[in-house]
Amino acid sequence: MYDFKPDPTLDTAERYRQLVEAADALTSGEPDPVANMANVAALIWEFVPDLNWAGFYRVGAGAEGADELVLGPFVGRPACIRIPIGAGVCGAAAKSGETQLVEDVHAFPGHIACDSASRSELVVPVKRDGQIIAVIDLDSPNPARFTGDDATGLEALAKLLSDRI
Numbered sequence: 001m002y003d004f005k006p007d008p009t010l011d012t013a014e015r016y017r018q019l020v021e022a023a024d025a026l027t028s029g030e031p032d033p034v035a036n037m038a039n040v041a042a043l044i045w046e047f048v049p050d051l052n053w054a055g056f057y058r059v060g061a062g063a064e065g066a067d068e069l070v071l072g073p074f075v076g077r078p079a080c081i082r083i084p085i086g087a088g089v090c091g092a093a094a095k096s097g098e099t100q101l102v103e104d105v106h107a108f109p110g111h112i113a114c115d116s117a118s119r120s121e122l123v124v125p126v127k128r129d130g131q132i133i134a135v136i137d138l139d140s141p142n143p144a145r146f147t148g149d150d151a152t153g154l155e156a157l158a159k160l161l162s163d164r165i
């Protein structure tokens with residue numbers, strides 16, 4: 001049994017430090033990317049409060065051959081399966097290679113509403129050898145839920161996962 005329940009009094013930086021440590025322990029030595037993404041999505045759900053969606057979109061070939069984002073393992077309501085690179089918050093992260101911290105999704109041009117409860121969003125690209133291979137997407141029903149500490153913590157997780165997904 002895995003028991004990674006975090007202490008609810010942890011500050012954000014320590015919470016993500018423990019999340020990365022748990023993700024390292026769970027994915028170390030496991031070569032299957034789907035298994036690793038599934039476990040990490042579940043871990044994020046355990047460690048990060050006030051979310052309504054947490055998961056992965058992978059960069060993959062679309063029907064026309066061009067790269068697009070394809071839904072990966074997640075926790076939350078069923079979501080959009082394919083997102084063009086550049087579209088919405090996830091597509092912006094995949095196109096720019098930069099973290100997207102959106103305090104108000106309704107004010108983000110082109111935001112894709114998969115769950116109408118979402119009010120704020122944090123998306124971090126996962127890179128391998130300089131290429132963007134996936135994004136990690138967190139949604140919250142609370143406006144301005146995410147801070148720079150969430151972005152820094154999730155970026156550390158993305159770095160760990162670079163060669164594990």
Ligand code: SME
Binds near residue numbers: 053088091111113137
């Ligand atoms: N809101 C995202 C789409 C993915 S869902 O939130 C799970 C976006 O605008 O890219």
